[in-house]
Amino acid sequence: MTLEEKTGKNYISHSAMSTWLNCGWSFYLTRIQKIQENPSYWLVGGKSLHEGTEIYDALEPGAAFDSRAVFEQRWAENYKLADNGMPFRAGGKKTTAYPNKEDARWWLDNGPKMLDFWVQFRETSGYTIYELPDGAKAVETELNTEVGGVSMKGFLDRLMVSPEGELIVVDIKTSSKAPVTYTQLGTYAILTEKTMGIRPVKGAYWMARTGELTEPVELDHYTENRLATHVKGFKIAVDNNIFIPQPGFMCGTCSVNHACYAVKGKNSHLYPELGETDE
Numbered sequence: 674m675t676l677e678e679k680t681g682k683n684y685i686s687h688s689a690m691s692t693w694l695n696c697g698w699s700f701y702l703t704r705i706q707k708i709q710e711n712p713s714y715w716l717v718g719g720k721s722l723h724e725g726t727e728i729y730d731a732l733e734p735g736a737a738f739d740s741r742a743v744f745e746q747r748w749a750e751n752y753k754l755a756d757n758g759m760p761f762r763a764g765g766k767k768t769t770a771y772p773n774k775e776d777a778r779w780w781l782d783n784g785p786k787m788l789d790f791w792v793q794f795r796e797t798s799g800y801t802i803y804e805l806p807d808g809a810k811a812v813e814t815e816l817n818t819e820v821g822g823v824s825m826k827g828f829l830d831r832l833m834v835s836p837e838g839e840l841i842v843v844d845i846k847t848s849s850k851a852p853v854t855y856t857q858l859g860t861y862a863i864l865t866e867k868t869m870g871i872r873p874v875k876g877a878y879w880m881a882r883t884g885e886l887t888e889p890v891e892l893d894h895y896t897e898n899r900l901a902t903h904v905k906g907f908k909i910a911v912d913n914n915i916f917i918p919q920p921g922f923m924c925g926t927c928s929v930n931h932a933c934y935a936v937k938g939k940n941s942h943l944y945p946e947l948g949e950t951d952e
């Protein structure tokens with residue numbers, strides 16, 4: 674079977690590759706077997722924050738904006754969509770104020786503050802949103818292109834212009850720590866260059882919990898040739914059923930641990946072993 678027949682998608686995304694790199698078995702269970710996943714508060718919160726920032730960025734300058742009302746409205750909608758009857762996963766640590774870790778109450782307390790931080794960042798940082806050739810703002814821009822003969826798709830949170838006039842790839846993160854690598858930003862810089870013919874020189878993460886942008890870093894070393902090697906390797910792995918479990922610290926919050934044999938998930942016997950099917 675081809676990648677498209679296995680995953681239902683005829684393209685590769687950064688998120689698919691990073692899921693596979695973190696744990697091949699999680700990729701197999703979620704993207705190929707498509708088994709039901711435990712929802713999480715952090716995905717509902719992250720989606721609601723992203724949508725809130727998009728709503729803000731679509732407004733005319735100076736228009737009224739109520740961060741709490743917008744976040745709560747997006748949260749209610751996204752929570753309903755995510756609720757599949759399975760228990761929600763909470764991130765973070767237990768605290769006196771939040772003994773159930775970062776649950777719905779934590780997100781409804783903190784999500785609006787994150788959205789307020791975005792408003793402040795937009796109003797005071799000097800960073801502006803790049804305007805695309807058709808006059809639209811570069812917000813959640815869909816990037817479709819081919820790399821190494823393989824179709825790739827990405828959604829770029831923001832393409833921004835720094836106060837110094839540099840073009841910067843910005844990804845919004847609600848995690849407490851910024852990613853240790855810039856691979857995602859480098860990948861988007863390549864996809865932007867191939868799609869739009871302009872190369873962002875730097876990339877940074879906007880950290881929603883603090884409202885701060887990480888120091889923008891140069892992305893020159895992320896080249897199309899290097900990305901092509903990785904994408905082609907990933908495709909070979911999927912085509913050849915290379916899905917190796919990576920049991921470790923992530924298993925506790927993994928959305929499919931109930932179905933994973935590597936951690937003796939209670940439902941793991943329901944899913945075929947590789948080799949039992951033609952997948």
Ligand code: SF4
Binds near residue numbers: 702919920
């Ligand atoms: S429980 Fe651990 S080993 Fe199993 S799929 Fe999830 S991350 Fe991978």
